[in-house]
Amino acid sequence: MTDxxxxxxxxxxxxxxxxxxxxxxxxxxxxVDAYTRGVVADEQMSALAMAILLNGMERPEIARWTAAMxxxxxxxxxxxxxxxxxxxxxxxxxxxxxxxPLAPLVAACGVAVPQLSGRGLxxxxxxxxxxxxxxxxxxELSNAEILAQLEDVGAVICAAGKGxxxxxxxxxxLRDVTGTVxxxxxxxxxxxxxxxxEGTGTLVLDVKVGSGAFMKDLxxxxxxxxxxxxxxxxxxxxxxxxxxxxxxxxxLTAGNAVEVxxxxxxxxxxxxxxxxxxxxxxxxxMVAAAGRDDVDPADALADxxxxxxWRRMISAQGGDPDAPLPTPRETQVVTxxxxxxxxxxxxxxxxxxxxxxxxxxxRPGEQVQAxxxxxxxATVGDRVVEGQPLLTLQTDTPERFARAExxxxxxxxxxxxxxxxxxxxxxxxxIDR
Amino acid sequence: MTDxxxxxxxxxxxxxxxxxxxxxxxxxxxxVDAYTRGVVADEQMSALAMAILLNGMERPEIARWTAAMxxxxxxxxxxxxxxxxxxxxxxxxxxxxxxxPLAPLVAACGVAVPQLSGRGLxxxxxxxxxxxxxxxxxxELSNAEILAQLEDVGAVICAAGKGxxxxxxxxxxLRDVTGTVxxxxxxxxxxxxxxxxEGTGTLVLDVKVGSGAFMKDLxxxxxxxxxxxxxxxxxxxxxxxxxxxxxxxxxLTAGNAVEVxxxxxxxxxxxxxxxxxxxxxxxxxMVAAAGRDDVDPADALADxxxxxxWRRMISAQGGDPDAPLPTPRETQVVTxxxxxxxxxxxxxxxxxxxxxxxxxxxRPGEQVQAxxxxxxxATVGDRVVEGQPLLTLQTDTPERFARAExxxxxxxxxxxxxxxxxxxxxxxxxIDR
Numbered sequence: 032m033t034d035x036x037x038x039x040x041x042x043x044x045x046x047x048x049x050x051x052x053x054x055x056x057x058x059x060x061x062x063v064d065a066y067t068r069g070v071v072a073d074e075q076m077s078a079l080a081m082a083i084l085l086n087g088m089e090r091p092e093i094a095r096w097t098a099a100m101x102x103x104x105x106x107x108x109x110x111x112x113x114x115x116x117x118x119x120x121x122x123x124x125x126x127x128x129x130x131x132p133l134a135p136l137v138a139a140c141g142v143a144v145p146q147l148s149g150r151g152l153x154x155x156x157x158x159x160x161x162x163x164x165x166x167x168x169x170x171e172l173s174n175a176e177i178l179a180q181l182e183d184v185g186a187v188i189c190a191a192g193k194g195x196x197x198x199x200x201x202x203x204x205l206r207d208v209t210g211t212v213x214x215x216x217x218x219x220x221x222x223x224x225x226x227x228x229e230g231t232g233t234l235v236l237d238v239k240v241g242s243g244a245f246m247k248d249l250x251x252x253x254x255x256x257x258x259x260x261x262x263x264x265x266x267x268x269x270x271x272x273x274x275x276x277x278x279x280x281x282x283l284t285a286g287n288a289v290e291v292x293x294x295x296x297x298x299x300x301x302x303x304x305x306x307x308x309x310x311x312x313x314x315x316x317m318v319a320a321a322g323r324d325d326v327d328p329a330d331a332l333a334d335x336x337x338x339x340x341w342r343r344m345i346s347a348q349g350g351d352p353d354a355p356l357p358t359p360r361e362t363q364v365v366t367x368x369x370x371x372x373x374x375x376x377x378x379x380x381x382x383x384x385x386x387x388x389x390x391x392x393x394r395p396g397e398q399v400q401a402x403x404x405x406x407x408x409a410t411v412g413d414r415v416v417e418g419q420p421l422l423t424l425q426t427d428t429p430e431r432f433a434r435a436e437x438x439x440x441x442x443x444x445x446x447x448x449x450x451x452x453x454x455x456x457x458x459x460x461x462i463d464r
Numbered sequence: 465m466t467d468x469x470x471x472x473x474x475x476x477x478x479x480x481x482x483x484x485x486x487x488x489x490x491x492x493x494x495x496v497d498a499y500t501r502g503v504v505a506d507e508q509m510s511a512l513a514m515a516i517l518l519n520g521m522e523r524p525e526i527a528r529w530t531a532a533m534x535x536x537x538x539x540x541x542x543x544x545x546x547x548x549x550x551x552x553x554x555x556x557x558x559x560x561x562x563x564x565p566l567a568p569l570v571a572a573c574g575v576a577v578p579q580l581s582g583r584g585l586x587x588x589x590x591x592x593x594x595x596x597x598x599x600x601x602x603x604e605l606s607n608a609e610i611l612a613q614l615e616d617v618g619a620v621i622c623a624a625g626k627g628x629x630x631x632x633x634x635x636x637x638l639r640d641v642t643g644t645v646x647x648x649x650x651x652x653x654x655x656x657x658x659x660x661x662e663g664t665g666t667l668v669l670d671v672k673v674g675s676g677a678f679m680k681d682l683x684x685x686x687x688x689x690x691x692x693x694x695x696x697x698x699x700x701x702x703x704x705x706x707x708x709x710x711x712x713x714x715x716l717t718a719g720n721a722v723e724v725x726x727x728x729x730x731x732x733x734x735x736x737x738x739x740x741x742x743x744x745x746x747x748x749x750m751v752a753a754a755g756r757d758d759v760d761p762a763d764a765l766a767d768x769x770x771x772x773x774w775r776r777m778i779s780a781q782g783g784d785p786d787a788p789l790p791t792p793r794e795t796q797v798v799t800x801x802x803x804x805x806x807x808x809x810x811x812x813x814x815x816x817x818x819x820x821x822x823x824x825x826x827r828p829g830e831q832v833q834a835x836x837x838x839x840x841x842a843t844v845g846d847r848v849v850e851g852q853p854l855l856t857l858q859t860d861t862p863e864r865f866a867r868a869e870x871x872x873x874x875x876x877x878x879x880x881x882x883x884x885x886x887x888x889x890x891x892x893x894x895i896d897r
């Protein structure tokens with residue numbers, strides 16, 4: 032069929048992992064490359080992915096798999112910049128707008144932030160989708176534009192180029208439709224291949240734990256975090272992970288424009304406590320890992336420097352930081368069912384509601400609504416009175432309200448007075464090597 | 465996308481089995497049907513197949529899966545015949561030409577044999593490929609021709625129509641390239657869906673065990689046999705299984721024309737002991753299961769009736785039973801490495817050698833060579849003298865000799881005199897319900 036014979040047979044590679052064996056380095060190099068070239072077919076890779084999910088991979092296998100995915104494409108190089116670089120990756124959560132205030136805050140501390148992001152799929156939303164709610168802002172930059180903006184402004188949030196880890200892009204889309212997303216070796220190598228290829232000097236991982244996150248329990252999240260920290264460190268990237276709570280939404284908004292507005296509040300010195308706390312915690316890790324432990328991000332947030340960097344970052348990509356954000360055509364209020372203490376506000380329920388209102392997409396390429404989302408008027412621990420507004424649903428297409436409300440069934444719990452839950456801890460654990 | 469929404473989501477079905485759950489009847493019905501319609505994609509079905517392979521299926525799931533594959537196509541009906549019907553299925557072995565003498569032998573006992581076969585893929589060869597070595601013989605018959613020949617002659621060996629269990633055809637081809645062949649639930653449902661759809665009244669399964677077979681050990685083979693006997697019995701087909709030895713090749717030939725010649729020897733009252741023994745054992749099961757325990761197939765073989773039925777069966781499909789069989793362009797002799805007792809003649813090695821000589825195919829649709837194969841001049845337990853011919857390799861394309869010889873490395877073992885292996889038992893176990 033081809034001029035040069037293939038080094039391996041796909042079925043033999045699949046059978047090795049199926050039978051509980053360890054893939055050799057040449058097997059991994061070949062199968063990732065051959066999949067990228069289309070010689071290993073989708074149906075073969077999905078069978079291999081399922082075997083990896085069920086039989087696992089050892090650390091050296093994961094490291095080699097990651098390296099093979101990096102080798103499938105180009106690598107960026109920020110070593111010519113006058114500043115150190117630091118990047119953050121979140122495994123995805125509901126209301127997770129942290130990147131928006133974080134990137135300008137870290138830039139304000141003298142550390143360049145090349146934040147190459149993806150689009151949202153499913154209930155967790157995407158950073159680019161959120162920023163596109165800002166009139167004029169564009170996500171697509173060339174590599175030269177990224178470098179220039181990092182030098183001039185110090186922060187870029189933009190779409191990851193198609194040239195980085197193309198094997199991962201192909202595999203990620205495949206896993207999404209074949210029930211093979213939930214494999215820690217594949218999650219870790221997917222994230223880390225992109226981040227290492229992107230060329231950042233340091234990386235802080237925000238690994239979410241809880242109902243609204245991908246990892247529902249601390250044990251799994253710890254394994255994922257440890258795997259990624261090891262992968263990054265071994266590849267020469269200073270890598271630290273924070274395990275953070277995702278049992279309730281972050282802040283009081285989940286959606287696109289609503290999350291931009293909340294981020295701007297934080298940059299203006301206000302905003303919900305948990306968003307502020309997590310933004311500063313991650314910023315401190317990034318700044319310290321980049322060697323700037325002389326600067327405290329809390330100061331740069333308090334004195335308005337972070338807001339200055341935000342405005343420059345948005346303007347540099349065509350956005351108008353002063354333009355009014357889109358507002359929804361329709362809103363609907365959900366009220367408290369009884370009087371008492373708000374004891375639960377399930378992150379997954381809120382995330383799915385925002386998604387169904389139009390904030391997220393079900394298929395790659397689908398349009399999202401800038402104004403769609405959920406705004407919370409109370410948070411866990413607050414005293415509420417029967418009939419008071421608890422949250423507002425926003426959408427341009429009111430036929431979506433019914434299914435959004437369904438997603439919220441059982442998500443809101445109100446307990447009797449005196450049953451206040453203990454104060455929420457945002458950062459649960461820190462993992463480095 | 466479609467007018468009627470789908471009853472299930474493929475990823476949810478995959479996740480159920482991935483997470484160790486049991487598929488519901490509606491899930492199974494949907495996924496098999498949706499795969500046949502192309503709504504469930506190959507890469508989704510292969511992930512599901514791998515999850516089934518690794519996490520297993522319970523008996524009721526396998527039964528439902530089998531029923532869903534039968535429901536994907538047409539069913540044949542032999543109830544209008546004046547005779548009872550009995551069919552045999554072998555899980556595939558090296559030198560397994562048993563169908564050739566068996567079908568006319570059983571027909572000679574008054575039981576009609578509708579033997580709908582496939583083509584060989586890999587080292588075990590295919591019944592149709594063997595018969596096509598006979599000049600003029602054709603494998604493709606219409607359903608009407610099959611019925612007429614069963615009434616007139618009593619035996620048909622022909623290609624299974626495309627209308628039977630199309631879901632299985634599609635899934636079988638997928639499993640072949642995705643390392644998911646070795647799943648007992650999928651093997652059992654694949655075989656039994658075709659055999660039940662084919663409409664036979666009784667079925668005898670020849671489940672091979674040993675190096676040249678699909679099932680390498682007795683435990684696996686027993687599980688497969690028990691699963692298939694249960695599936696057949698529950699579907700109203702009287703089903704019996706024999707577990708038979710496949711550690712050495714059956715008889716003294718592996719290939720196409722060479723196996724036809726050996727079958728004719730058996731029908732003429734000669735032939736290797738193991739082939740005769742297994743043919744009679746299977747014939748007795750088929751004849752008894754079909755209610756004709758008044759007849760002994762050994763008599764019908766001895767008195768030449770089976771040979772008469774063979775000649776009529778071959779002629780009815782355009783073949784000339786008296787025509788000379790094709791001979792190979794080139795042969796090469798492999799000799800005994802030392803003097804002693806032949807202690808091992810590995811079935812897999814011989815099977816792969818025959819395959820590489822051109823008797824089998826590596827891809828569906830590939831041409832096979834009628835004259836290619838291996839002829840054995842000694843069998844396990846025989847005394848051999850260094851340099852005496854042990855086997856002859858036959859092919860039309862002599863560049864194939866080298867790789868065939870490679871396949872035989874380590875396959876032939878000669879021990880010192882006095883180390884004669886114990887007599888080989890062909891039928892290891894019988895399983896019914």
